[in-house]
Amino acid sequence: MVCGRRGRHYPANCPYLRFLPHEATLPPGISRFYKCCFLKDGHPDRKDWKGVAAIMECDNCGTFLKHWTEECPEKDSDDQ
Numbered sequence: 001m002v003c004g005r006r007g008r009h010y011p012a013n014c015p016y017l018r019f020l021p022h023e024a025t026l027p028p029g030i031s032r033f034y035k036c037c038f039l040k041d042g043h044p045d046r047k048d049w050k051g052v053a054a055i056m057e058c059d060n061c062g063t064f065l066k067h068w069t070e071e072c073p074e075k076d077s078d079d080q
Contacts, residue, residue, distance in 0.1 A: 002030055002053050016053035029056050029065025 002014035004027050009015075016024065020032060031040050035050045043049045056065050060072040067073070 002026075002055065011055075014053070018052060020051040020053050022047065022049075024053075026053060030054070031056060031068075 002011055003016045003024070016026075016030075024032075026032060031054050032051050033040055033054050034043055035052060056068055057063075058067055058072050059069040061074045063072075
């Protein structure tokens with residue numbers, strides 16, 4: 001669940017995937033990205049940011065909610 005409100009909507013329809021309130025607390029496996037620059041947790045000192053939530057997904061091992069592709073513990077030695 002992206003926003004933690006079980007039963008109110010399907011995860012794919014979570015409004016946090018389109019707009020993330022400044023005060024939102026995200027559960028583990030969900031990250032905050034900024035629309036202006038796509039930086040993860042990019043502007044903690046600014047109040048005028050607009051963000052979205054993103055579900056962690058690894059393209060290397062196919063894991064969800066654990067890590068991003070670049071953080072994968074199963075990286076091929078050719079990729080390093």
